[in-house]
Amino acid sequence: MEAWLGLMSGTSMDGIDAVLVSFRDRTVQIHASRCLSYPDDLRQRLINASQNQASPDEIGELNTLTGQLFAQAALRAISDSGLNPNTIRAIGSHGQTIRHQPAGSAPFSFQIGNPAIITETTGITTVGDFRSRDMAAGGQGAPLVPAFHKAFFGSESENRCILNLGGIANITWLPARGQGPVTGFDTGPANALMDAWCLDQTGRPYDADGHWAVEGRVDPELLEDMLSDAYFQRTPPKSTGKEKFNLGWVKTMIARHPDLKPEDIQRTLLELTALTIARQMPETGVDTVYACGGGTRNPELMRALGQALAPARLAVTSELGLDPQWVEPVAFAWLAKQAIEGKPGNLPEVTGANGPRILGAIYPA
Structure with a gap:
């Protein structure tokens, strides 16, 4: 049996998901899964770096520290699986x-977590970047998971959308029987x-089960102001991240709507997520939307x-x-x-690249 290990940390920056799997035809067998949380201080440093609040020395140190943590997540998943690492x-x-800027004259997307450290620590060939x-x-560099969605989640009889609810939401349209492009x-x-x-107002990193949002009400004027952001009207291919949708964006919006209760703002942000996803779905023909990612654990959002x-x-x-938690690392x-x-x-039809490309830099064991 040949196994493969996936490591993923998304825009929520809450930790590293590690999954050890094998593939057969269109099925996935999970041998072990592990989520390794970032220490609070490291998470805050990563958030600061994503907001351009880090020196080159800080970025270099974070690249090493996250590489070490990614390697530890991999080792723990391997240990949990009981598999021989040689397999x-x-x-x-x-x-x-840390930063995703796919537009402009010099587009780039910057991920840290040095893959060389993962290879050296685990003794296993690692693919990164x-x-x-x-x-x-010429592509956006994101989202990349739709190719996996196409390979494993397509249907002959059902028009499907796969919806990832991480820090940023992305959708993959999978028309039945391959009729039309993915x-x-x-x-x-x-x-x-x-x-x-939630973190800014309560000190909690997230609104568990949406309980705080339930205490508030949607403010229609704030919601319409948020919905008017040009990103939501832009035609694909498109991708974004925390360099745009962050606390500064929220505070810019609410500055035009004074005297709102914090819980009303939270409830309005939840409605913003739901509406911007729904309004960008294919206009007709969607039978089922299959959600994955951390947002599936928020019953109010669902x-x-x-x-x-x-x-x-x-x-x-x-x-x-x-399992919704493991789709992206798989x-x-x-x-x-x-x-x-x-x-x-x-x-290419997703990212806008000039054609199919082999992705990733390989660090041999």
Whole structure:
């Protein structure tokens, strides 16, 4: 048996997901999974770096520290699995995004978490830096998981959308029987703004189960102001991150709407997530939206999404055989497999790249 290990930390910057898997046809077998939280001080340093509040020395140190932590997450998953490390063909590490700027005259996307450290620590070939080749080919470098969604979640009979609810939300449109192209893009914020506002106002890193949002009410004027942001009207391909949707964005918006209660702002941010996702779905034909990512654990967000997406059905990817928490790290295990086997990992119709490309830099064991 040949196994692959995926490592992922998203825009929520809450920790590292590690999954050890094997693939057979269109099925995934998970041998072990592990979530390793960032220490509070490291998480805050990463957030600061993402907001351009870090020196070159700080960035270099964070690159090493996160690489060490990614390696530890990998070792713990391997230990949990009981598998012989020699059966693990490669590790695919997304790294931690610090800055994503896909537009302008010199586009770039910067992930830290030195893959060389992962290889040296684990003794296993590691693939990292997945976004750069797509961007060099004229693409956005994101989202990259739609290629995995296409390979494993397509259906002959059902028109599906896969919805990832991380810090940023992205969707993948999978028309039944392959009739029409697979498309995908970042719709905007999922948890990023709610988490940032909750931390700023309460000191808690997120609103557990949406309880705080339930205490508030949607402010229609603030909501319409937020919905007017040009990103939501932009046509794909498009991608975004915390360099745009962050606490500063929230405070700019609420400055035009004084005297709102903090819980009303939180409730409005939750509604913003639900509406911006629903309004950017394909106009017709969506049968079921399968959600994954951390946002699936927020029942109030899922309730709001269910209402906004109707008549399409809202479900979670466990109905398709994969736990919502592990879809993205499994995708990067698969992307490592694609790279090692010399196969493309991007979908040009999603990212806007000039064509299919083999993604990732390989650090041999």
